[in-house]
Amino acid sequence: MIWKIILFLLISFVSIAGIAFPIVKNPQAWYEFPNIPGLEENAKIIFFHVPTAWLTLIAFLMSTVFSFKYLKNKNMDDDAKAYAAAQLGMVFCILATVTGAVWAKFAWGAFWSWDPRQTSIFALLLIYGALFALRSSIESEEKRATLSSVYSMIAFVTVPFFIFIMPRIMKGLHPGSADDTGAGPIVNFQMNSSMLFIFVLSLIGFTILYYWMWQVSYKSVIYRDKLNKNLIRG
Amino acid sequence: MESFLSNNSIYIVMIIVLIVWGGIFFYLLSLDKRIKNVEKEIKNGEQNEK
Amino acid sequence: MISKAFAVFNKDFHSELRTRYAINSLAMFVIVAISVIMFAVGQEKISEGLTGGLFWVVIFFTAMSGLARTFVSEEERGTSLTLQLVASPSAVFSGKLLFNIILVFCMNTVIALLYAALFESFVIKNYSLFFFSFVLGNIGLAISSTIIAAIISKAGAKGTLYPVLSFPILLPLILTSVQLTLFSLDGTSIEDAKFELAIVVSYDVIMLTVSYMLFDFIWKD
Incomplete structure (x- = not known):
């Protein structure tokens, strides 16, 4: 119970700090953020957009890990866990795409410009979509679990390629990418310590939130299956 | 208070975000x-069945 | 195992020769797709970059229209159980993969020849680079589409799901291959394209190992 209260306070604090703390030229007090040329007030997106993208990856990783576990042990609970993780990953993937696009409209002038990061998140969106299309097309439970596990493992293998290919093929606009000239890699050195601190807090807070949502979600899937089986038997 | 909020509308955004977060x-x-x-x-x- | 794999390949090859289903549908699809592009282009003169991309658009959709046959036809004819009894999963996969690789090579050679004949801006300046990227890209395409075809054949919906599932898996390969095709149209030397070639090689190797590892789970249910 106590960690739920901590989570509530953590994300409340992050939203207060992320939205209301002023951005000034020369930060003096602990609650002032540095002004990053090219981003200005837009830089505050980092407290809300980056965690969603981070959770997308975490969810994808977890989904793959539990898929692997399912293939090893053939335990339906692992499939429910993988499925719940993928569902949450899809939600956060959409959130990351949309928030990023809205931000890009005002930072780069267009909603979508096939920046490497945008393309990779688009690929993730396609993978999640394909996974759910596959799941919905199969009736038999075990077959569905096996095939979707296999597919998510194949899809997971392709992800590292995007990291290597994208920067070669497309020019980077995203803050933090290698040839970024306009906005500067804010992640590396332009954040001051208080901004970095709140950023890390926000990552931690959102990860706990994800973990909680994932627990609720996979439990509901497991119990639904259990109740269905009881209905058939009884 | 009211004039402060209408001059610094970012705080209104903050309050709204907090309310939404509380709801969630x-x-x-x-x-x-x-x-x-x-x-x-x-x-x-399950115990009853057994 | 190798002889079993060849036996599976032989069986597929002969049944294909008898019906000529895949070859006919692939050939017609290539002609239809290229003529649609020709109509859309009209009298415009399109740039090199665009032809390189369009080349892979046609290859992708042609592959999606024909390559699922190998496994789906087994399920349709109800022969997959017999195949399970006769050969080990890796032998089945090897046979099917070999068949698909040959199919992809025939299909893409035809597409490349048609492109060279019909599009003025599709002039290859560096033949050896084009050859390497063509061979490696085809192998990668065949591997990924074979394993996805195996998944599809076990799933309920067959036709529409195939491109949906294949596209994210093939995306790294297609992006790199488009880039390599552009390089060969530009006349870039192989030295400069080393990085892209390395990516395609590693894609092929990784996909091959993953497919062999995971095929057992798909095949035995």
Whole structure:
């Protein structure tokens, strides 16, 4: 119970700090953020957009890990866990795409410009979509679990390629990418310590939130299956 | 107070975000409780069968 | 195992020769797709970059229209159980993969020849680079589409799901291959394209190992 209260306070604090703390030229007090040329007030997106993208990856990783576990042990609970993780990953993937696009409209002038990061998140969106299309097309439970596990493992293998290919093929606009000239890699050195601190807090807070949502979600899937089986038997 | 808020509208955004977050949080809390109740019920049902 | 794999390949090859289903549908699809592009282009003169991309658009959709046959036809004819009894999963996969690789090579050679004949801006300046990227890209395409075809054949919906599932898996390969095709149209030397070639090689190797590892789970249910 106590960690739920901590989570509530953590994300409340992050939203207060992320939205209301002023951005000034020369930060003096602990609650002032540095002004990053090219981003200005837009830089505050980092407290809300980056965690969603981070959770997308975490969810994808977890989904793959539990898929692997399912293939090893053939335990339906692992499939429910993988499925719940993928569902949450899809939600956060959409959130990351949309928030990023809205931000890009005002930072780069267009909603979508096939920046490497945008393309990779688009690929993730396609993978999640394909996974759910596959799941919905199969009736038999075990077959569905096996095939979707296999597919998510194949899809997971392709992800590292995007990291290597994208920067070669497309020019980077995203803050933090290698040839970024306009906005500067804010992640590396332009954040001051208080901004970095709140950023890390926000990552931690959102990860706990994800973990909680994932627990609720996979439990509901497991119990639904259990109740269905009881209905058939009884 | 009112004039302060209308001059610094970012604080209104902050309050709204906090309210939305509170709503989501308490919804999740109630969902969690409901799941726990179902868990208990299923466990009791299994024991009764045995 | 190798002889079993060849036996599976032989069986597929002969049944294909008898019906000529895949070859006919692939050939017609290539002609239809290229003529649609020709109509859309009209009298415009399109740039090199665009032809390189369009080349892979046609290859992708042609592959999606024909390559699922190998496994789906087994399920349709109800012969997959017999195949399970006769050969080990890796032998089945090897046979099917070999068949698909040959199919992809025939299909893409035809597409490349048609492109060279019909599009003025599709002039290859560096033949050896084009050859390497063509061979490696085809192998990668065949591997990924074979394993996805195996998944599809076990799933309920067959036709529409195939491109949906294949596209994210093939995306790294297609992006790199488009880039390599552009390089060969530009006349870039192989030295400069080393990085892209390395990516395609590693894609092929990784996909091959993953497919062999995971095919057992798909095949035995």
